[in-house]
Amino acid sequence: MNKQALATRLSVVPVLLCALSNPTLADDTKANAAKPIAAKANEDKQLKVCGDPSNLPFSNEKLEGIENKIAVVIAKDLGLTVSYTWWPHQRGVVKRVLNTRRCDVMLGIPKGYDPVLWTKPYYRTGYVMAYRKDHGLKLRSLDDPELKKLKIGVQVNTPPHDALGQRGIADNVVGYQLMFDSNFHAEDYPGKLVEDLIGGSVDVALVWGPIAGYFAKKLGAPLEIVALEDRPDGVTPFAFDISMGVRKGNTELKAKLEEALARRHGEIVHILEDFGVPLVPAADDKPRGKGTP
Numbered sequence: 001m002n003k004q005a006l007a008t009r010l011s012v013v014p015v016l017l018c019a020l021s022n023p024t025l026a027d028d029t030k031a032n033a034a035k036p037i038a039a040k041a042n043e044d045k046q047l048k049v050c051g052d053p054s055n056l057p058f059s060n061e062k063l064e065g066i067e068n069k070i071a072v073v074i075a076k077d078l079g080l081t082v083s084y085t086w087w088p089h090q091r092g093v094v095k096r097v098l099n100t101r102r103c104d105v106m107l108g109i110p111k112g113y114d115p116v117l118w119t120k121p122y123y124r125t126g127y128v129m130a131y132r133k134d135h136g137l138k139l140r141s142l143d144d145p146e147l148k149k150l151k152i153g154v155q156v157n158t159p160p161h162d163a164l165g166q167r168g169i170a171d172n173v174v175g176y177q178l179m180f181d182s183n184f185h186a187e188d189y190p191g192k193l194v195e196d197l198i199g200g201s202v203d204v205a206l207v208w209g210p211i212a213g214y215f216a217k218k219l220g221a222p223l224e225i226v227a228l229e230d231r232p233d234g235v236t237p238f239a240f241d242i243s244m245g246v247r248k249g250n251t252e253l254k255a256k257l258e259e260a261l262a263r264r265h266g267e268i269v270h271i272l273e274d275f276g277v278p279l280v281p282a283a284d285d286k287p288r289g290k291g292t293p
Contacts, residue, residue, distance in 0.1 A: 046083040047075040050093060050103035053086040055190070057214035057275055058108055061086060066210065067107040069271045070122075077260040098247055105257065106245040116245030117254055122261045123272055124280045126227060126239030127160050128209045130197060133222040139204065140226060142167060153193045153202035160206035160228060163236045174202055191215040197223070213276030227278055239280045 049071050052059045059065035061084075063072075068082075075082045085103040087093050094115040097103055111121050131137045139146060142163050149172070154161045156175040164173055176193045190208075194215040197205040205212065209227065216223040228238040244261070246253045261268070272279060 047080040048104040051084040111241035118243040121241035150203040154206040209278040217276040
């Protein structure tokens with residue numbers, strides 16, 4: 001998986017940050033051997049989700065996030081109930097949680113995320129440029145010369161951050177942490193950049209679209225949200241396909257999830273729109289220009 005695609009997942013949820021080992025995650029084979037038959041039968045009726053406990057708008061323990069709602073839709077379609085193993089989506093979640101069978105599926109991962117077997121994408125979204133509507137700005141792209149005069153907030157080590165550097169825009173940039181762990185730095189939660197934009201600490205925010213859409217809607221902010229378009233050369237992609245992930249080799253569950261995702265596509269789109277997620281047409285659905293094969 002390339003740097004930009006991985007950065008996408010890191011900005012959506014604090015994925016692959018170094019996590020402390022958890023002594024409760026014992027060898028799964030031993031754990032399964034000790035389980036009563038009734039408990040195993042009950043697990044067969046569950047969609048076991050690896051959930052981040054504090055990462056809105058995506059998920060939390062109160063089941064208020066996008067992924068929480070989508071998990072219910074998919075589980076219902078499959079005749080299952082949702083159960084969670086809560087673990088911050090940091091480095092180690094696949095090895096210590098998914099691969100030890102504490103859970104079976106991760107939601108909201110980028111297509112192509114190598115440690116897992118990913119499903120066909122169920123939506124596509126990307127980074128956006130946001131600014132207050134009442135500030136008289138008319139920005140449409142990162143090539144607008146006006147950006148060099150404005151204070152820009154951006155999460156470091158993301159595609160928009162790289163794109164600013166490629167354009168020589170640095171002195172007026174305010175960096176925000178990419179990683180988030182509510183146990184250690186709650187003040188760096190994903191919505192902080194949007195809050196600072198609304199409060200006037202920055203003039204423009206370059207942020208992952210679902211975060212911008214959700215917090216703008218939640219806070220009732222008069223924000224203009226402009227999708228950043230991929231360049232024809234594809235050097236710095238801004239939009240990404242989002243999939244679910246299962247353990248490698250679990251082709252049966254992958255197939256079941258893909259069938260459910262297809263059947264419940266309309267409901268999933270409704271959830272995404274309700275959370276303010278700016279949706280981007282799938283790459284295959286984009287209009288083909290002159291000379292495009």
